[in-house]
Amino acid sequence: MSDIARIAGVSASTVSRALAGSTLVAAAKRDEIRRLARERGYVINTTARNLRLQRTQSISVAIPLGHEAGQSLADPFLTEMIGHVADRITQRGYGMFLQKIVPPMDDWLPQLIGSHRSDGIIVIGQSTEHAVLEAAAEAYRPLVVWGGRLARQSYCTVGTDNVAGARSAVEHLIQAGRRRIVFLGDPAVPEIGLRYQGYLLAHERAAQQVVPAQVVPAHLTADTAYEAMRAFIGAAGGPGAAGAFDAVFGATDVIALSAVRAITAAGLSVPGDVAVVGYDDIVMASHANPPLSTVRQDVQRGAHMLVDLLFRRMEGEDTPSATMPADLVIRESSA
Amino acid sequence: MSDIARIAGVSASTVSRALAGSTLVAAAKRDEIRRLARERGYVINTTARNLRLQRTQSISVAIPLGHEAGQSLADPFLTEMIGHVADRITQRGYGMFLQKIVPPMDDWLPQLIGSHRSDGIIVIGQSTEHAVLEAAAEAYRPLVVWGGRLARQSYCTVGTDNVAGARSAVEHLIQAGRRRIVFLGDPAVPEIGLRYQGYLLAHERAAQQVVPAQVVPAHLTADTAYEAMRAFIGAAGGPGAAGAFDAVFGATDVIALSAVRAITAAGLSVPGDVAVVGYDDIVMASHANPPLSTVRQDVQRGAHMLVDLLFRRMEGEDTPSATMPADLVIRESSA
């Protein structure tokens, strides 16, 4: 900048003002300075500017993968979410700083906040980090989290109604005549835990008709879920066996689609022998074979809400959490 | 930091050294300062540090979407790529700054470089920006691009062998007895142009057997590709009509899957009436109905190469472009 100032024969202050489009500087001089800057390929140094202004024009997007060491950001649900969040942030004229968090790492959120890398933080998925979020939210306001809404939670979340969504999925299976419905997933993750509650509610309500609830723990990656399902089928025996089951509610679509693969690989048919329903409605769900019944989360709308709420918080507003409806989409895998 | 210094009764210099783990500071004092910093939740301000050190420990990932105003970062191929790139960058201890570029915007790359936001830049897809990349690459070394390898190109690319990949796909269709193979895509985008070359080569070689090459321009989004295919089917007429076709080579999987939808919506069958092959092998391709034949790009390997090459360039090395094989994967959509 001092170079430009020297060449233009003015002070750095004037260059700074001209480049910022200040009306304080004479119009002719302003245009001259701008022309010169463009010509010489001069660009304002963001780091210096950020330091001076104490803001960065960028948002951190953090993705904790604590529950699942092997899970990658390449997971279909996450990538859809990241894409839409990025779209919205860009649209607002901000940059996006993407951060994968791989616990055990107790300190990541205070670190991220304290580093002042960004003007606000979006966390996608609570993973195992509820306590960390809770601790940080008291002091740091511009924070919004995608995930389940837990009791007595002081941070702002955006998410679908996991309990109601899961419940409608399981009630649909029961109405379709299924009697032994397996829950495939890990209820320790908050969102999954809420979906498990919905699953249990549906079972309670239809206690006369169905066999008791049964959880098959499965992590969030395709491979581990496949393996969990495969092992369970081996233990349960085929149709007619004592442990036989006729439906699976997968805690996510990735899990459900893996279950479908494991079930068909075992020589059973979907939905003939086993009906399967997932959760998320990732793009792949409708393209799957058979098309997967699922509980739809409107990811794009969720992403927009995350960003919009964050901007309101950045302006000092204290926004409440938002819960979106979760709509059952019935396709062939449970028809 | 000056706070910590005051409390510890030392100078800021010493705190800085202690936090950096310098051996210059007495071990006992160092541990004391570190304890104090942790206790008070002190974190080094990244912006100030970056300004002082003239580096940012982060990589910009820019995604130009010039060819397609409506294309979103939520595109399946892009999100897979972003996810894997993010994984690798994180693994290297760097941050990732994600930037969606929506031309017309001639200045984005010089801007990004000049802003000094990051220590290196990965551009995913050349889009319409070949000239921009070419211009910047001469002066700015830490730049790597995912995309097609063009003649006399001075920037470093990573990508698959688009010509050979496309050619093998089309030859497969010809061997399967298809005679009127439509190319669905926009050859103006470099990678797609190379795939079109492969398509043409296959046609030349089998000139006796097939009808001349035919391009149906289609952009890269699912909706526009669907619409283009729908319109084309309307104009071409059904099987037996003069304009009838019996195969489609989609320039990407998203395009090919949209074509499948349009074809089946028109009452034709895949692969019975029309065989379809795509390019990319996105996760969805194998889950589609019918499973989509495609040319596989190893996205994870590509992402790792992008990042690894970039780091070598950041250290001053002048790396050559890398071309990976593109392997035909035959599934039911063309079987």
Add this chain to the structure above:
DNA sequence: TTGAAAGCGCTACCAC
């Protein structure tokens, strides 16, 4: 082994 001081590149205050 420690501290004082300079300076990374910018913006905004204050004076003219």
Add this chain to the structure above:
DNA sequence: GTGGTAGCGCTTTCAA
């Protein structure tokens, strides 16, 4: 309208 100057928070000489 314009320029001088201070200072954002850090690291790293240089001197002690």
